[in-house]
Amino acid sequence: MLPEEIAPFIGKSIGTIACEVEKGSIKRFADAVEETNPLYWDEDYAIKSRFGSIIAPPGFFGWPVKLPRGMTFQRPTDISDPPDATDGMRATLAKAGYANVLDGGIEYEFFLPVRAGDVLTAKSIIKEVREREGKTGKMAFVIIETAYTNKKNELVAVQRSTAIYR
Amino acid sequence: MAKQLYWENVEQGGEVTPLAKVATTRMLVKWAGASGDFNPLHYDAAFAAAVGVGSPIVHGALKRQWLVQLVTDWMGEQGTLKKFACSYRAMDWPRKMATPLTPEDGQTWQCKGKVTKKYIDGSEHLVDCDIWIENGKGEVTTPGTATVVLPSKG
Numbered sequence: 001m002l003p004e005e006i007a008p009f010i011g012k013s014i015g016t017i018a019c020e021v022e023k024g025s026i027k028r029f030a031d032a033v034e035e036t037n038p039l040y041w042d043e044d045y046a047i048k049s050r051f052g053s054i055i056a057p058p059g060f061f062g063w064p065v066k067l068p069r070g071m072t073f074q075r076p077t078d079i080s081d082p083p084d085a086t087d088g089m090r091a092t093l094a095k096a097g098y099a100n101v102l103d104g105g106i107e108y109e110f111f112l113p114v115r116a117g118d119v120l121t122a123k124s125i126i127k128e129v130r131e132r133e134g135k136t137g138k139m140a141f142v143i144i145e146t147a148y149t150n151k152k153n154e155l156v157a158v159q160r161s162t163a164i165y166r
Numbered sequence: 167m168a169k170q171l172y173w174e175n176v177e178q179g180g181e182v183t184p185l186a187k188v189a190t191t192r193m194l195v196k197w198a199g200a201s202g203d204f205n206p207l208h209y210d211a212a213f214a215a216a217v218g219v220g221s222p223i224v225h226g227a228l229k230r231q232w233l234v235q236l237v238t239d240w241m242g243e244q245g246t247l248k249k250f251a252c253s254y255r256a257m258d259w260p261r262k263m264a265t266p267l268t269p270e271d272g273q274t275w276q277c278k279g280k281v282t283k284k285y286i287d288g289s290e291h292l293v294d295c296d297i298w299i300e301n302g303k304g305e306v307t308t309p310g311t312a313t314v315v316l317p318s319k320g
Binding site: 025028029031032033034035036037039049050057058059100102103104105106107108109110162 | 197225230246247249251
């Protein structure tokens with residue numbers, strides 16, 4: 001059973017981060033995946049496309065646009081609304097016997113393309129914590145929801161990451 | 167780039183053009199640097215053994231990005247990926263490197279998909295797909311779904 005102490009963490013912020021999307025970062029990201037689409041690195045090609053500039057592959061929402069801390073080992077550089085609820089939630093889960101974390105999966109809704117030079121703000125909250133019986137025993141599923149907005153405050157994407165604690 | 171796909175050319179039950187991928191230890195290092203995921207589970211053999219996965223495993227997010235490429239390659243430049251989801255159900259282990267640039271022989275992963283629904287919503291011509299990654303044994307390790315908007319000839 002999940003302890004009652006977990007309830008106060010639901011809906012809590014785990015930080016808001018602003019990051020510039022750099023051309024070089026997009027290129028390295030696409031290269032690591034072995035992408036073949038010139039939209040991600042060929043400026044001449046991309047400018048003539050319907051996007052008018054280099055874009056990032058859908059899913060380009062890790063570094064340098066940070067993932068929620070629940071999903072990476074990266075330290076955020078600019079938390080504009082501390083305190084961060086992640087440590088408290090993790091400690092509560094660990095006390096209940098859920099000390100190990102695995103990446104369970106992800107969901108995206110995309111609203112606008114991400115262009116090189118965009119400055120994105122990522123705001124993450126603890127959306128949901130639920131328990132499930134798995135093959136290897138009990139697991140706690142933690143859903144972190146991140147909303148990405150651009151400088152005009154338009155919604156670019158919403159991401160829901162599932163971390164499995166067991 | 168593949169030629170442009172149109173909504174009229176897609177049928178329910180039709181295949182998403184498959185994409186073959188080879189995960190290597192080299193690729194995992196590149197992905198760690200590009201994505202910022204520095205969990206030692208993906209590059210430190212002793213750490214991976216200690217946490218019980220044998221040897222370093224492929225990042226779930228890298229497999230996610232293979233599936234994103236599967237869909238975006240298939241839909242073409244005029245298509246738009248609207249929704250995407252995948253689950254990391256089973257672990258995958260990369261091929262080790264034989265030379266600084268070439269991997270050892272081993273398994274090749276196949277990213278695949280199937281059209282489950284074709285419909286119009288307002289002005290948008292939409293297609294839903296099941297997508298997944300099969301390991302070298304043909305086992306699905308990473309199932310998912312995608313919704314894309316395609317251009318229409320009409």
